[in-house]
Amino acid sequence: MIGGTKEPFRAPEGVTPMMAQYLEIKAANADSLLFYRMGDFYEMFFEDASVASRALGIALTKRGKHLGEDIPMCGVPVHAADDYLQKLIALGHRVAVCEQTEDPAEAKKRGAKAVVRRDVVRLVTPGTLTEESLLDARAHNFLTALFREPQGEGTEPRLALASIDISTGELIAATCKLTDIPGELARIRPGEVLVGEDLASDAGIRARIDEAGAALTPCPRAHFDSARGERALKERLGVATLDAFGDFSRAELAALAGLLTYVELTQVGRMPLLRPPRRESADRLLLIDAATRTNLELVRSNQGTRAGSLLAAIDRTVTAAGARDSRGASPAPSTDVALVNARLDAVGYLADEPRLRQDLRDALKAAPDLARSLSRLAFGRGTPRDLGAVGAAIGAAHALAARLLRAGDALGLPRELMGIAERLAQAPADVAASLSAALAEELPVNARDGGFVQPGYDAGLDELRALRDGSRKVIAGLQATYAEATGIKSLKVRHNSVLGYFVEVTALHAPTLTAPPHAETFIHRQTMANAVRFSTTELSDLESKITSAADRALALELEIFAKLTAEVMAAERQLSAASAALAELDHYAGLAELAVELRYVRPRVDDSAVFAIEEGRHPMVEQTLRREQAGDFIGNDCRLCGGEGDRNEAPSALVVTGPNMGGKSTFLRQNALIVVLAQAGAFVPAKSAHIGLVDRLFSRVGAADDLARGRSTFMVEMVETAAILNQATPRSFVVLDEIGRGTATFDGLSIAWAALEYLHEVNRSRVLFATHYHELTALADRLPHAANATVEVKEWREEIVFLYRVKMGAADRSYGIHVAKLAGLPAPVLKRAGAVLAELEKADGRPKPADLAGDLPLFQAAAAQEAASSPSKLEEALRDFNPDAMTPKEAIEALYRLRALLEDDA
Numbered sequence: 001m002i003g004g005t006k007e008p009f010r011a012p013e014g015v016t017p018m019m020a021q022y023l024e025i026k027a028a029n030a031d032s033l034l035f036y037r038m039g040d041f042y043e044m045f046f047e048d049a050s051v052a053s054r055a056l057g058i059a060l061t062k063r064g065k066h067l068g069e070d071i072p073m074c075g076v077p078v079h080a081a082d083d084y085l086q087k088l089i090a091l092g093h094r095v096a097v098c099e100q101t102e103d104p105a106e107a108k109k110r111g112a113k114a115v116v117r118r119d120v121v122r123l124v125t126p127g128t129l130t131e132e133s134l135l136d137a138r139a140h141n142f143l144t145a146l147f148r149e150p151q152g153e154g155t156e157p158r159l160a161l162a163s164i165d166i167s168t169g170e171l172i173a174a175t176c177k178l179t180d181i182p183g184e185l186a187r188i189r190p191g192e193v194l195v196g197e198d199l200a201s202d203a204g205i206r207a208r209i210d211e212a213g214a215a216l217t218p219c220p221r222a223h224f225d226s227a228r229g230e231r232a233l234k235e236r237l238g239v240a241t242l243d244a245f246g247d248f249s250r251a252e253l254a255a256l257a258g259l260l261t262y263v264e265l266t267q268v269g270r271m272p273l274l275r276p277p278r279r280e281s282a283d284r285l286l287l288i289d290a291a292t293r294t295n296l297e298l299v300r301s302n303q304g305t306r307a308g309s310l311l312a313a314i315d316r317t318v319t320a321a322g323a324r325d326s327r328g329a330s331p332a333p334s335t336d337v338a339l340v341n342a343r344l345d346a347v348g349y350l351a352d353e354p355r356l357r358q359d360l361r362d363a364l365k366a367a368p369d370l371a372r373s374l375s376r377l378a379f380g381r382g383t384p385r386d387l388g389a390v391g392a393a394i395g396a397a398h399a400l401a402a403r404l405l406r407a408g409d410a411l412g413l414p415r416e417l418m419g420i421a422e423r424l425a426q427a428p429a430d431v432a433a434s435l436s437a438a439l440a441e442e443l444p445v446n447a448r449d450g451g452f453v454q455p456g457y458d459a460g461l462d463e464l465r466a467l468r469d470g471s472r473k474v475i476a477g478l479q480a481t482y483a484e485a486t487g488i489k490s491l492k493v494r495h496n497s498v499l500g501y502f503v504e505v506t507a508l509h510a511p512t513l514t515a516p517p518h519a520e521t522f523i524h525r526q527t528m529a530n531a532v533r534f535s536t537t538e539l540s541d542l543e544s545k546i547t548s549a550a551d552r553a554l555a556l557e558l559e560i561f562a563k564l565t566a567e568v569m570a571a572e573r574q575l576s577a578a579s580a581a582l583a584e585l586d587h588y589a590g591l592a593e594l595a596v597e598l599r600y601v602r603p604r605v606d607d608s609a610v611f612a613i614e615e616g617r618h619p620m621v622e623q624t625l626r627r628e629q630a631g632d633f634i635g636n637d638c639r640l641c642g643g644e645g646d647r648n649e650a651p652s653a654l655v656v657t658g659p660n661m662g663g664k665s666t667f668l669r670q671n672a673l674i675v676v677l678a679q680a681g682a683f684v685p686a687k688s689a690h691i692g693l694v695d696r697l698f699s700r701v702g703a704a705d706d707l708a709r710g711r712s713t714f715m716v717e718m719v720e721t722a723a724i725l726n727q728a729t730p731r732s733f734v735v736l737d738e739i740g741r742g743t744a745t746f747d748g749l750s751i752a753w754a755a756l757e758y759l760h761e762v763n764r765s766r767v768l769f770a771t772h773y774h775e776l777t778a779l780a781d782r783l784p785h786a787a788n789a790t791v792e793v794k795e796w797r798e799e800i801v802f803l804y805r806v807k808m809g810a811a812d813r814s815y816g817i818h819v820a821k822l823a824g825l826p827a828p829v830l831k832r833a834g835a836v837l838a839e840l841e842k843a844d845g846r847p848k849p850a851d852l853a854g855d856l857p858l859f860q861a862a863a864a865q866e867a868a869s870s871p872s873k874l875e876e877a878l879r880d881f882n883p884d885a886m887t888p889k890e891a892i893e894a895l896y897r898l899r900a901l902l903e904d905d906a
């Protein structure tokens, strides 16, 4: 555990002083691999060496003995350490980087055997990366802390989440129900999740964090101290109260405390830049659970790639920061009508102004990644290029603000864009002026390389540089002087790191220099196969002049670097605000570009329960068809009206039937995606769209096996269906695609039937329900607010042609065998299948819809309530268990218990 109390360490007897130091530092960082700096390498020893050599594929060697045994060792060169770090972090390791904290010469002064002082300067963990090389520029890298709210009696357990992207300083707090944690983690996608010991021992929480693909780090409970969190935040932000940023709960402050304590520990005291925290209130976000996110391929396709996801399809941002923003952290789909419309106003304005949009995008493209440069500077890991980036970004911010305001003069900017322009205009011009006065055109990657301060900025520096360069010129001149004095035309003055400057002549000429009169000037240093090398006092003097001038010049440059960094950090608040504004502007301009490029329209978003789409399209399928020149996407209408609205206007549930490959799934998902886009403030792929705000979105496909997690297909389906039936409200939007196919036909049909009835009667959500069970089409006749829809096909000489048009009404038959033919099933199999089908139909092997309709009672809302007032034992038992908190094994056991109860009742 990070930051737990540690026993004082004592090295065993007879260990070398260096090993004793190593063991002590390792003992204090037992849960990390220790990168122990030795010269130009980070070395690892013992178990760390074995683990790292396997993980990195590098050689395992030995170095000396410890308690009579060989010490395994492996190492990575310091200059290439980033690559190795990245691999280790990706594999889930954490790394403690231990540096020499004094000059070896200093150590020598303490005695020949004294060990150079070393200390861990940083813990590298998946959630605390700042290096450009370790991060994806276009994605946030969040570290999230979870804290369980004290639970009142009879209330649902809730958790507070605090998240930080330490590479940009973005800080967010939120609270959600325990059951919504997977969805929240899927949205934030943290690289690492911190939990107190109590939560760490909760198998349900562990499983959820694991499923979100994040590393779990247990921390001492004491880190989650809300009073400390509040104090630390106020101090860091220099404010007396946090009220201006949101109404943080004690649990949120505790989560923030856990987060900040951990950051401080891993960064060994250095605190990152912090942007004012944002409180995301879960009741103003469209809730999308983890399964729905995966199913709709919001940020990742089913293949696990960005390509093919909704994000890839709609992202037209031109800066890395804009892409990070678009990825979902800040413009998360909202349920706040005013906010959604304000965002749509911004997109609409830029969509209508092509010239302005183009100018803004051109300027944004040239602007550097301000957020990440700022964060590196705050950490003391900044480079001259980061300073250059800050200066350039301020310039870009002013130019963009001016461009926006110029446009706004005539037309009046919408609220969001006005806010952006104001924040951009406040970027500190004085900081930009000092940076541009100080910095050279070409900037080195490292401050230690020097040469980044431009001539004329600092007289002292200019003088030292002149001294250094003058001496170099004198040396260059000495070659000619020596050649003439000795009569050796081939004499050269050279330089290497061992001898410094020296004179080199061929072996043939060497005697001239070793004999009088030259022997006095030339001091023999080295004899090579063909050459002999000499030094002279003059050269040595000049050399030490150069070295000392260069050293002093570098020291002066580093001072200037520190001064400029301090100046930048003093304006941190305005710079952070400007950097967020740059990202937002890019985000809006990108959405406007998308709208124009692909003819997306502005949706009408309001508080109604309507969902009316005219000629809607699927964002990803449309683009794939276009890319592959596979024809046009056929737009389809969809009209639904949920429980709170007037369900007579339109059905609340559509049962979609039709042949495989006919376009059912595409139709279902495009409508769910349109909801996501609209509520995120984006235009949507349709001819027109009217959307009454959706509070929760669910999308499920009849599950594929999830054997890796030890659940059967059917179990997954049922757990997920249960989640929907328990959570969907009259404002929700539910997409169910072939639910129930994971079990025997009749069971599956019955469950699909009952689920649809329940959604219709109890949840009263807007529902799209695709199914292969034709029998379900009968339901639409029985349920007042359900209707049938089907995807059109044409039959032509025993072939079917898909038209991809969705029309009202039921499919007259299914076309499984036709599709099997398209898939290339051998002809004899197809023929035999046709014969079997004909027999079955003749023998009426399928249940008649009417029979089923008669057998199965509806879930009338009233009946459901009546049942609720006198719960049976079975219901009581059911209510007690929480499917989300169960392991697959527990779920199966629970099912057996329920069965037993049922038999008892009977």
Ligand SMILES: Nc1ncnc2c1ncn2[C@@H]1O[C@H](COP(=O)(O)OP(=O)(O)OP(=O)(O)O)[C@@H](O)[C@H]1O
Pocket (backbone or CB within 6 Å): 621, 632, 633, 634, 635, 636, 658, 659, 660, 661, 662, 663, 664, 665, 666, 667, 804, 805
């Ligand atoms: N509206 C449309 N316009 C053009 N092509 C479409 C349209 N809808 C679907 N398609 C094409 O048809 C393919 C199959 O669609 P989809 O997966 O939605 O069918 P399905 O009815 O759900 O099939 P199954 O029942 O086998 O899952 C899509 O990948 C796409 O190429």
